[in-house]
Amino acid sequence: MATIKDIAERLGVAVSTVSKGLNGASDISDEMRQLVLDTAVEMGYTSKKMRSQEQKKVCIFVENMDYENIDQFGYDIITGFKKAAARKRWDVSVIPANLTLQTEENFDTYMLKHGYSGAFLIGFALHEDWLKQLTKTSFPTVLLDNYISNHAHTGYVGTDSFEGIQSAVCHLASLGHTRIAFLNGSKNSMVSNQRYQAFVQSMSACGLEPQNELIEYGYYVPDCAKHYVPTFLEHGATAIMCASDLIATGVINELNRRGLHVPEDVSVVGFDDLPIASQLNPSLSTIRQDRTDLGKSAVFLLDGLLNNVAISKILLRAKFIERNSTGPVRKK
Amino acid sequence: MATIKDIAERLGVAVSTVSKGLNGASDISDEMRQLVLDTAVEMGYTSKKMRSQEQKKVCIFVENMDYENIDQFGYDIITGFKKAAARKRWDVSVIPANLTLQTEENFDTYMLKHGYSGAFLIGFALHEDWLKQLTKTSFPTVLLDNYISNHAHTGYVGTDSFEGIQSAVCHLASLGHTRIAFLNGSKNSMVSNQRYQAFVQSMSACGLEPQNELIEYGYYVPDCAKHYVPTFLEHGATAIMCASDLIATGVINELNRRGLHVPEDVSVVGFDDLPIASQLNPSLSTIRQDRTDLGKSAVFLLDGLLNNVAISKILLRAKFIERNSTGPVRKK
Structure with a gap:
């Protein structure tokens, strides 16, 4: 696993410069900070703090999905995730990940810069930048309704x-x-x-x-x-x-x-x-x-990935609910 | 949910007789105890103790699989299950479920009689009696490498x-x-x-x-x-x-x-x-x-089913390990 010293050697700069770049200190240039972050990502660096901290920081990235009101699809998923995460004392941020954000910064750089240990992505379409970058991510990541082949750092939660x-x-x-x-x-x-x-x-x-x-x-x-x-x-x-x-x-x-x-x-x-x-x-x-259970299952899966348990998929059952919008076919 | 009183009414006997039948008391006949158990199973009865007890009793049924030595397939699965179950303070029994046992007693009756809240079945073949009975079980049950359609009390854990x-x-x-x-x-x-x-x-x-x-x-x-x-x-x-x-x-x-x-x-x-x-x-x-992770995932799934989370499947990733038994094709 790459250390701060490895990054400093690669860039030919002082360890303290790398440290400042990783910690967002203001007394180095934006260009140098970006270079430090990009190199850290490339070398698969994760900080000791991110790996071992008592209260892990994780985030939910939301795209193409409404979630702010109780009647919207994402609401219960996020609530379920937060409930299960609270038991593990995880600190959860919810971040809208629109195209601008995805274009500005690559996924691993964003994760590293903000000190997130793992992520849950909901609502992403197959063509989006971050989804494509996940085939090489070094951050444990759970996806709702999306599957990344042959990459043990990622898992898929969904409804069968x-x-x-x-x-x-x-x-x-x-x-x-x-x-x-x-x-x-x-x-x-x-x-x-x-x-x-x-x-x-x-x-x-x-x-x-x-x-x-x-x-x-x-x-x-x-x-x-x-x-x-x-x-x-x-x-x-x-x-x-x-x-x-x-x-x-x-x-x-x-x-x-x-x-x-x-x-x-x-x-x-x-x-x-x-x-x-x-x-x-x-x-x-x-x-x-069951959207609450989808959110809870995502926490279990992410916890597994954070502990090197290579869960590939968790699927919930879908149940048909008969109400009044279906009836006998009309006789001609 | 059926109560002891419901069972007594159905059988036309005293509540105390039903209670004795369910608790294995010796002062009723074997025939009456069997009748009480069969009726309780038929009516979907589970005791308050089984549903709410602090230290849940669960069991692993093993059939057609070696598990007693560390080099055998089932060993790590059972160890992984026990490790994860210990965190939940579950009391775990491991029970060989040969054809004799399956013929003597149906699955739900066995579970009820012994006070198990849930089960994990490993090594069962498709034609076995208990596997067939699971399409109607009222006990939360996880199966290794087997899937029961349309029945939310059961779940499947395996390797993709x-x-x-x-x-x-x-x-x-x-x-x-x-x-x-x-x-x-x-x-x-x-x-x-x-x-x-x-x-x-x-x-x-x-x-x-x-x-x-x-x-x-x-x-x-x-x-x-x-x-x-x-x-x-x-x-x-x-x-x-x-x-x-x-x-x-x-x-x-x-x-x-x-x-x-x-x-x-x-x-x-x-x-x-x-x-x-x-x-x-x-x-x-x-x-x-990863057999240890299969066992741990089974505990997570069973815990979900016990809490009415209808997880249908948890799948782990399989990884190809290259060693020395594969080499270039021999030139003719």
């Missing part, structure tokens, strides 16, 4: 959506639906790909034929519904499964705008079971992800 | 063998091997099926064609090697991957018996990294499963 999606599809099949559409989330997301596979396999498992014209990738926002609902209706869909509750609200609004009723004309199924799902009219049948 | 197998196959490919055989474990095992998939996919990922005549299911004992090594050699295998280190020792012995040298004539790869792997001559290249 297969069983939940299969229960939902079989529920719709038992109600007589055969033309079931699937409005997925963004293509730039590992979880969208998993849900696509789960949907296609579940259709077959329930004795139905998945139809290409009834499967679309949208975005994880309600607004995407208006682009895809018309096509689904043209192709005879009698039920629409959605990759999130937010998408489902958009679908229901678009159906209503067209004078169609849920579930009498078209059945709708969400995903997540956000607080809003049970409050909608009709209440939304959906597939539940 | 895909990355390790792919590293091993690509290592052999880089040494010039193209005719790589795979001697798998028993067909009655979920993990054998996973390793088969991983092998076939890894061959393709490394640009090689998997050959049906070079893939066989044996058993997880060295002795199975003598049945399959001759066929592999007839079909031109220059490397043999094995589903366990024990199988690999059998393969090496069989090759030596035929006057062939490892790795000069044939390369051999194991799976597990048992203590014996580094002691063999030549030392065995193998895919490491």
Whole structure:
């Protein structure tokens, strides 16, 4: 493991200069501090303090995800993480990691500069800079719904959506639906790909034929519904499964705008079971992800990685919740 | 949740009789005690003591697996489990669960009768009675290398063998091997099926064609090697991957018996990294499963299930360890 002395030798500067660079002292130039940090990252340096301190500093980086209010997807995840982290006396920071931040600084430099021992990343898309840099990170890092191959410093926590999606599809099949559409989330997301596979396999498992014209990738926002609902209706869909509750609200609004009723004309199924799902009219049948438990499991996984336990994945079960947005297929 | 009173009403007996039946008192008949236990299980009864006691009683059921000596597969798993359980002040029993025991008593009855709050099952084959009964158990149960669909009281801990197998196959490919055989474990095992998939996919990922005549299911004992090594050699295998280190020792012995040298004539790869792997001559290249961490992860999973966190799977990374049993393909 690289020491301060190793970094000083590599750069040909005094140990005290390196020390100042790492500790953010003001009496060296910005350029020198950046050079020290970059070299430290390159050499895989982590401070003794970060490795052994009683009260570890860890952070949650959030991107593309709402989390500030109790009805938003990220809220319970962060709460669950904080609750479990509190038991370990970890100090948790929540940091929005937008594109600007990711462009300005590489992941390991940011971690080192701020003295974080480990991180939990939620909401990142596959193409983002930091996600790509994680294939080489030396910081223990847990990702929600993203997986890094062959790198033991990283782990993946998520919901095993297969069983939940299969229960939902079989529920719709038992109600007589055969033309079931699937409005997925963004293509730039590992979880969208998993849900696509789960949907296609579940259709077959329930004795139905998945139809290409009834499967679309949208975005994880309600607004995407208006682009895809018309096509689904043209192709005879009698039920629409959605990759999130937010998408489902958009679908229901678009159906209503067209004078169609849920579930009498078209059945709708969400995903997540956000607080809003049970409050909608009709209440939304959906597939539940336990977000508090996802946050807690992330702490367990991160604690494992910090202790060199190479956990690769922790997956939770997803459960189909039947409410009032699904009903028997309409007789023609 | 069923109470003692509910059971008494169902059976039309006094509450005190039920209580005696559940607590193993000697002043009721064996038949009545069995009836009380069976009814309690059927009604999903668990005692307040089992749910809330400070020092929980849990057990590890072992079947088809050696664990008593440090060089055996189960040893570190059980040690890891006990270490993590000790922190939670759980009282852990290790119970061999042979076919006789499984035939005599059903799983839930056994758990209830002995006051266990949860269980960890290792080494069970797919066809065994208790494994089948787990689809309906009301006791939190963790399985090593086995998965029960759609049942939130159970969870699966194992090693994600895909990355390790792919590293091993690509290592052999880089040494010039193209005719790589795979001697798998028993067909009655979920993990054998996973390793088969991983092998076939890894061959393709490394640009090689998997050959049906070079893939066989044996058993997880060295002795199975003598049945399959001759066929592999007839079909031109220059490397043999094995589903366990024990199988690999059998393969090496069989090759030596035929006057062939490892790795000069044939390369051999194991799976597990048992203590014996580094002691063999030549030392065995193998895919490491961290058994202590598997045991510790099982405790985390069981603790989750006991607290209604529906964790479905925890998977650890497998790492390919290059030693001396693999070398360049022999030039003809």
